[in-house]
Amino acid sequence: MIRGLYTAATGMLVQEKRQENITNNLVNANTAGYKKSQLAVSSFPEVLLNRIDAINGSSKGVKPVGTISNGAMLAAQTIDFTTGSLEETSNPLDLALTGQGFFTVATPQGTAYTRNGSFSLDGDGYLVDSHGNYVLGLSGPIYLNTTDFTVAKDGTVTVGDEYVDTILITNFNDQTQLQAVGNDLFTALEGAGPRQLDPAEVSLRQGFLEKANINLVEEMVNMLTVLRTYEANQKVIQTQDEILGKSVSEIGSLR
Amino acid sequence: MLKSLWIGASGMTAQQEKIDVIANNLANIQTTGYKRQQASFSETLTQALSTINQPVMPQGNKQITVGTGVKVGAMNKVFTQGSIVSTGRDLDLAIEGQGFFEVMLPDGRYAYTRDGVWRVGQDGSLVNSSGYPMSAAIYIPPDYQSITISPQGDISVVQADGTLLEAGNIPLYRIDNPTKLNAIGENLYILPEGEDLPESGVAGVDGMGYLKQGFLENSNVDLLTEMTQLINAQRVFQFSSRTIQTSDEMWSMANNLRR
Numbered sequence: 001m002i003r004g005l006y007t008a009a010t011g012m013l014v015q016e017k018r019q020e021n022i023t024n025n026l027v028n029a030n031t032a033g034y035k036k037s038q039l040a041v042s043s044f045p046e047v048l049l050n051r052i053d054a055i056n057g058s059s060k061g062v063k064p065v066g067t068i069s070n071g072a073m074l075a076a077q078t079i080d081f082t083t084g085s086l087e088e089t090s091n092p093l094d095l096a097l098t099g100q101g102f103f104t105v106a107t108p109q110g111t112a113y114t115r116n117g118s119f120s121l122d123g124d125g126y127l128v129d130s131h132g133n134y135v136l137g138l139s140g141p142i143y144l145n146t147t148d149f150t151v152a153k154d155g156t157v158t159v160g161d162e163y164v165d166t167i168l169i170t171n172f173n174d175q176t177q178l179q180a181v182g183n184d185l186f187t188a189l190e191g192a193g194p195r196q197l198d199p200a201e202v203s204l205r206q207g208f209l210e211k212a213n214i215n216l217v218e219e220m221v222n223m224l225t226v227l228r229t230y231e232a233n234q235k236v237i238q239t240q241d242e243i244l245g246k247s248v249s250e251i252g253s254l255r
Numbered sequence: 256m257l258k259s260l261w262i263g264a265s266g267m268t269a270q271q272e273k274i275d276v277i278a279n280n281l282a283n284i285q286t287t288g289y290k291r292q293q294a295s296f297s298e299t300l301t302q303a304l305s306t307i308n309q310p311v312m313p314q315g316n317k318q319i320t321v322g323t324g325v326k327v328g329a330m331n332k333v334f335t336q337g338s339i340v341s342t343g344r345d346l347d348l349a350i351e352g353q354g355f356f357e358v359m360l361p362d363g364r365y366a367y368t369r370d371g372v373w374r375v376g377q378d379g380s381l382v383n384s385s386g387y388p389m390s391a392a393i394y395i396p397p398d399y400q401s402i403t404i405s406p407q408g409d410i411s412v413v414q415a416d417g418t419l420l421e422a423g424n425i426p427l428y429r430i431d432n433p434t435k436l437n438a439i440g441e442n443l444y445i446l447p448e449g450e451d452l453p454e455s456g457v458a459g460v461d462g463m464g465y466l467k468q469g470f471l472e473n474s475n476v477d478l479l480t481e482m483t484q485l486i487n488a489q490r491v492f493q494f495s496s497r498t499i500q501t502s503d504e505m506w507s508m509a510n511n512l513r514r
Contacts, residue, residue, distance in 0.1 A: 010310055014310065015505075016259070016505070017304065017309060017321060019259045019498075019501070019502060019505060020258050020259040020262060020321045021322075022498070023259045023262040023263050023266075023324075023495075023498040023502065024298075024321060024322035024323070024324060026263075026266065026491070026494050026495060026498055027262055027263060027265060027266025027267075027269070027324055027325045027491070027494075027498070028266075028296070028298055028322070028324075028325045029490075029491045029494065030270070030273070030296050030325075030487060030488065031297060031298055031325055032295060032296070034298065037320075037321075037322070039319065039321075042312065044310075071310070072310070073310035073311060073312055074310060074311045074312065074319055075311075075312045076312070076314070076319070077320065088480075089293065089333075090335060090477075090480075091293055091331070091333045091335070092335075093331070093434075116297060118295035118297075118328065118329065120329055120331050120434055121432050121435075123435065125431075125432055130295060130297045130328030130329045131297070144432075145431050145432050146431040146432055147334055147431075147433055147434065148353065148431070160462075177317065179317060179318060179320070180301055180320050180322075181300075181301060181320070182298055182299060182300035182301035182320070183297060183298060183299070183300060184297050184298050189316055189317055190316065209295075216494060219494075220494070220497070223497075223498065223501050226501075226505075227501050227504060227505060230505050230508060234508045234509070234511070234512060237512055238512060241512075241513070
């Protein structure tokens with residue numbers, strides 16, 4: 001009985017986390033370069049159930065009955081790196097990657113990668129993202145100190161006729177090894193295999209932003225599924241509670 | 256339960272701020288020299304689930320993370336050229352290209368503006384629509400007959416007695432990184448304390464924009480873009496509120512586990 005209560009409780013816990021994930025996807029529907037995150041649920045590893053059996057009259061003996069799983073847990077998180085559609089803003093500081101690759105930024109914790117191309121200039125005139133991290137070019141942070149610059153399709157940054165730098169776009173051998181750390185950033189785990197994307201393959205648009213790749217209808221449907229699963233789990237707990245109640249109060253009662 | 260409520264709330268707050276920015280842009284769509292503001296969003300921090308005792312399958316070195324919502328990352332002004340409209344007034348000036356006019360504020364600070372509505376004050380100086388004088392020392396006799404300003408900013412005045420007076424040149428100031436400017440209202444911008452003041456330049460020289468007499472620069476707000484973004488923000492606001500309602504329902508189910 002008690003085991004049944006905890007099994008159903010893990011179900012509710014897992015749905016709560018899925019609800020948080022779906023809500024996060026939905027509220028970031030307007031965040032440039034946002035990549036939707038999906039959580040996969042799996043059952044707990046199976047455990048062996050034993051039945052205490054009477055053999056040949058003695059009260060000893062244990063007989064395996066079979067396996068049972070003790071609930072649900074979160075198995076994996078998949079980040080969907082499909083390119084979102086483009087939105088024109090006509091702001092020269094907005095950049096969008098229409099193909100593969102990530103912008104490379106320098107954070108205090110190391111190098112990170114992002115698809116959010118909503119950039120600005122910091123107090124010293126360097127190109128930074130919305131959190132103040134330097135956007136890296138081939139020769140390090142990019143010094144501009146003007147909003148009158150042009151970024152070509154392959155990432156070349158020019159001020160007037162003068163070449164400044166080329167924006168460093170990083171591509172990965174294994175995108176599943178990217179860790180989402182929030183603030184629109186990803187870090188590379190071992191096995192991600194970051195490598196500079198050849199400028200010929202880079203496809204940048206200046207004055208555009210990449211929209212979030214979430215599908216509002218899909219997320220709403222997922223949310224409904226979560227709600228009803230949560231409700232079903234709640235019913236299971238209530239039923240278990242009732243059974244427990246009966247076994248505690250009615251079995252063996254004297255009337 | 257609490258966390259998904261706060262995530263939904265962050266969504267509503269962020270969209271609300273965006274709608275405020277859009278409303279301000281739309282209210283100033285006819286304001287001379289107004290530069291539109293753009294609100295951009297950014298994700299907030301994520302939390303690794305295994306660190307908060309949630310049931311997760313071990314992943315090796317990769318963590319399952321759940322985000323904590325959204326916030327407005329930056330509210331930048333976009334300094335692109337606004338459209339130029341003809342007014343026919345002899346002291347209306349539009350800057351076509353780079354550069355700002357410089358005026359002197361009563362407290363001695365310099366302010367910069369693209370608003371080119373000028374008039375001649377009692378003392379002959381050029382004064383803008385809020386009453387602040389142009390910082391350059393230019394004298395124009397208040398009883399002039401007509402005035403011509405060349406695209407390079409050279410002023411030629413035909414005085415009351417018919418003689419021609421060359422009254423000088425209107426300087427323009429080039430601010431390379433206009434994102435440093437702080438808007439103080441009345442179409443004026445100031446540079447923060449400690450920043451070097453820009454040098455004066457001549458219109459049309461060295462990449463500086465040209466002056467057009469009889470024209471004014473309208474705002475750079477595009478009505479269609481703003482309306483589309485407004486509809487967008489409204490929809491996401493609606494969805495965020497739906498997530499709060501659903502989380503609330505889930506929480507109430509948890510509370511009703513034991514009647």
